[in-house]
Amino acid sequence: MKCPFCDSPDTKVIDSRPTEEGHAIRRRRGCDKCNRRFTTYEKVEETILMVVKKDGRREAFDRSKILNGIIKACEKRPVSMAQMEGIVNEIERTISNSMEKEVESYDIGEMIMNQIKDIDEVAYVRFASVYRQFTDVNTFVKEIEKLIGPSTTSSKKKKEKK
Numbered sequence: 001m002k003c004p005f006c007d008s009p010d011t012k013v014i015d016s017r018p019t020e021e022g023h024a025i026r027r028r029r030g031c032d033k034c035n036r037r038f039t040t041y042e043k044v045e046e047t048i049l050m051v052v053k054k055d056g057r058r059e060a061f062d063r064s065k066i067l068n069g070i071i072k073a074c075e076k077r078p079v080s081m082a083q084m085e086g087i088v089n090e091i092e093r094t095i096s097n098s099m100e101k102e103v104e105s106y107d108i109g110e111m112i113m114n115q116i117k118d119i120d121e122v123a124y125v126r127f128a129s130v131y132r133q134f135t136d137v138n139t140f141v142k143e144i145e146k147l148i149g150p151s152t153t154s155s156k157k158k159k160e161k162k
Contacts, residue, residue, distance in 0.1 A: 001029060001040060003031035003033065003034060003036065003038070004038055005031065005034055005036045005038070006031060006033050006034040006036075008031055008032065008033035008034065010031070010032040010033055011029045011030065011031050011032065012029065012030055012032065013027050013028070013029055014028045014029060014030050014037065015027070015028040016028075019041070023043065023044070024041050024042060024043040025041070025042040025043075026039060026040075026041055027039065027040045027041070027042060047101060048060055048061075048101075049061035049095060049096070049100075049101065049102070049103065050101060050102045050103075051102070051103055051104075051105050051108065052102050052103070052104050052105065053105050054105060054106070058102070061095070061103070063088050063092055066087075066088050066091060066092075066108065066112060067084060067085065067088045069112065069127065069130075069131075070084045070087055070088065070112065070116065070123075070127070071084060072126070072130075073116060073123040073124075073126040073127035073130075074116075074119075074120060074123040074126075077120050077122055077123050078120070079119055079120050079123060083119055087112065087115040087116065087119070090115060091108065091111045091112065091115065094111060095108070095111075109131045112127060112131070113127060113128060113131065117147070121147055124147065125143060125144060125147065128143050129143070
């Protein structure tokens, strides 16, 4: 850190304390060249993540929207709130780790579907029906066939024909 008084790069930290409920660190520094003291603050740089919607609109990432969608899909299912929050945390972590400033809503939806599929198949189909905007029963059946596998479904159909 350069000294604000003499521009010397030789400064040292004398004292460090957390401030603002732990969201920043206040550092008291001293200059080795001019012996003056000054204070600096260190904060985590927070970037706002934007979600690009299907129609091209952009809006700020809101984890509560994801959680609400998952809660609706898991309604009356044996899925705990901790599991649902775990899904949201994992998705948020994945997006944050990507270091991207924008993420497609489609990508978020796919992440939710991949996570929810492992926890509850009924909740998965419920979420998929809204997310993929099923228009008829055939689309619904195709999604269920993907979930259980085509070999199971086709063998049942063969048995019914006999």
